[in-house]
Amino acid sequence: MLKQDILALAKNTSVLYVEDEDATRNSIALLFERLFREVLLATNGKEGLDIYRQKRPDLIITDVTMPVMDGFQMIESIRENDLDQKVIVISAHGDSRFLQRAINLRVNGYVMKPVMQDSLLNSITDALELLWSKRQLEELNSHLEERVRQEVEKNRQKDTLTIQMLKQVLEAYPNPTIVYEASTIRYINQALGAMVQKENYADLVGRDFDISQCFLQEKGSVHQLKDLRPGDTTPKTVSIKTTMGRKIYLVLVRELNLHGTPHVLYTFNDITLPEYQKIKIAQYTEFLEEFVFTSRSQKTPEVATPEPAPARQAPATPKKQAELDQSLNDKEKNVLRKSHSEKVTAQEFVADIGEEILYELYELEELEEDIDIALEQFAGSPHKANLERVSSLFSKYASTMSLIFEFSDLSYAITSLSSILRNVEMAQLDDRKIVILKTYLKAIREDLQNWRTTIFVTRESKDIHYLDSSLFSSCLQIEYTLSGKEEEQSQEEDDLDIFF
Numbered sequence: 001m002l003k004q005d006i007l008a009l010a011k012n013t014s015v016l017y018v019e020d021e022d023a024t025r026n027s028i029a030l031l032f033e034r035l036f037r038e039v040l041l042a043t044n045g046k047e048g049l050d051i052y053r054q055k056r057p058d059l060i061i062t063d064v065t066m067p068v069m070d071g072f073q074m075i076e077s078i079r080e081n082d083l084d085q086k087v088i089v090i091s092a093h094g095d096s097r098f099l100q101r102a103i104n105l106r107v108n109g110y111v112m113k114p115v116m117q118d119s120l121l122n123s124i125t126d127a128l129e130l131l132w133s134k135r136q137l138e139e140l141n142s143h144l145e146e147r148v149r150q151e152v153e154k155n156r157q158k159d160t161l162t163i164q165m166l167k168q169v170l171e172a173y174p175n176p177t178i179v180y181e182a183s184t185i186r187y188i189n190q191a192l193g194a195m196v197q198k199e200n201y202a203d204l205v206g207r208d209f210d211i212s213q214c215f216l217q218e219k220g221s222v223h224q225l226k227d228l229r230p231g232d233t234t235p236k237t238v239s240i241k242t243t244m245g246r247k248i249y250l251v252l253v254r255e256l257n258l259h260g261t262p263h264v265l266y267t268f269n270d271i272t273l274p275e276y277q278k279i280k281i282a283q284y285t286e287f288l289e290e291f292v293f294t295s296r297s298q299k300t301p302e303v304a305t306p307e308p309a310p311a312r313q314a315p316a317t318p319k320k321q322a323e324l325d326q327s328l329n330d331k332e333k334n335v336l337r338k339s340h341s342e343k344v345t346a347q348e349f350v351a352d353i354g355e356e357i358l359y360e361l362y363e364l365e366e367l368e369e370d371i372d373i374a375l376e377q378f379a380g381s382p383h384k385a386n387l388e389r390v391s392s393l394f395s396k397y398a399s400t401m402s403l404i405f406e407f408s409d410l411s412y413a414i415t416s417l418s419s420i421l422r423n424v425e426m427a428q429l430d431d432r433k434i435v436i437l438k439t440y441l442k443a444i445r446e447d448l449q450n451w452r453t454t455i456f457v458t459r460e461s462k463d464i465h466y467l468d469s470s471l472f473s474s475c476l477q478i479e480y481t482l483s484g485k486e487e488e489q490s491q492e493e494d495d496l497d498i499f500f
Contacts, residue, residue, distance in 0.1 A: 016061070018071060029041055045074030091110070108127040137175070166187060175270075236250070399411075417478060447474065
């Protein structure tokens with residue numbers, strides 16, 4: 001969705017922001033006042049719950065740890081009667097227990113403190129897309145139902161004309177739509193024919209054809225058409241394998257009375273991209289739980305990452321490389337590689353993710369060009385401002401990469417690299433470290449271009465994770481270079497270095 005579209009949606013949205021820290025609340029409230037139609041503020045979960053019950057805001061953004069009533073307790077109270085309220089959680093806790101609880105409460109976004117504006121705006125964008133796509137679908141269906149009802153009423157005695165007008169109305173409707181009388185199809189529009197891959201979709205009219213045979217039998221989605229009942233306000237989704245990849249649709253059901261006979265109208269709204277955001281949270285939680293367990297089993301926390309790939313000759317001394325190898329035990333490497341046990345070719349992978357996700361990845365090529373320019377500027381003038389520009393561009397790249405949960409670990413590595421670059425003190429870097437830093441940043445840039453090209457452009461890669469080791473190795477070497485790994489690092493038990 002374009003930026004101007006998101007801004008337009010926000011201007012018609014009310015938001016409740018719950019935060020106990022005055023400085024943080026006032027600072028972020030200024031941003032929200034520029035974005036949203038109405039901004040409501042609360043200092044704890046109890047105040048937030050009272051305001052929610054009075055005002056019913058479109059979106060709630062809340063901290064977790066607060067006096068009187070915390071954010072999770074507030075969400076639990078809301079979920080008792082409202083499963084569809086859009087909620088984003090802001091927290092300083094990356095513990096898997098917090099993430100799992102957030103998932104169980106069906107939150108729509110989880111933003112870590114300190115809050116990065118891009119991360120917060122991405123979560124807000126996802127929530128707004130879900131909120132307004134559902135409302136738009138309801139409005140369109142309500143309008144469609146009224147149009148159909150009006151046309152049927154006008155032409156009650158003219159069956160042929162009525163059916164023709166019904167076809168015209170539904171054919172102009174952009175969403176896949178089908179009308180049943182009992183188990184018989186009375187109308188199916190072209191969009192639905194394309195969805196179920198029926199070129200001669202018009203031939204289905206008048207036949208008993210159950211489109212649920214096209215539904216994928218996936219957990220959490222509807223498997224049978226009979227489970228989609230008119231009047232059920234609980235959001236229902238179906239998964240369908242299309243020529244453009246796997247699609248997820250939100251289904252709305254309406255009853256129609258045509259010539260005194262009950263009919264049922266089903267409309268399908270594509271929500272594939274927002275649903276991918278939910279999957280990312282679940283994948284990250286699973287990874288984090290196993291990683292935290294590994295970290296706590298050690299006397300001191302260590303960085304978990306794959307072994308450097310032999311193909312990438314890193315400009316590190318043998319002594320440093322030996323230190324690096326010794327700091328990574330096999331168990332931690334297995335944690336990082338847990339989701340990469342089976343090779344998946346680029347062609348197989350791209351066929352499954354769908355064109356919507358690919359469209360979002362188009363900006364990566366432009367970002368690579370911007371990174372080239374920023375790296376040239378830093379190479380010519382290694383100053384803090386130029387390094388921060390490089391950091392910002394890597395952060396944007398990681399944000400777009402994170403749209404695909406299969407690369408969530410890689411995205412977090414690039415995000416952590418961006419954070420390290422942003423926080424580095426230039427006064428601590430001698431000429432040798434600057435030269436090493438330039439070399440590795442250039443290597444990462446080249447690997448990212450190869451990653452994007454061989455998977456999403458030429459699709460010739462035989463394993464979509466073949467470059468992961470090289471990228472992780474380069475990111476880790478930069479951290480070692482900038483942090484001075486020769487000195488002992490004393491950290492708290494749960495400090496998880498590069499990924500968190």
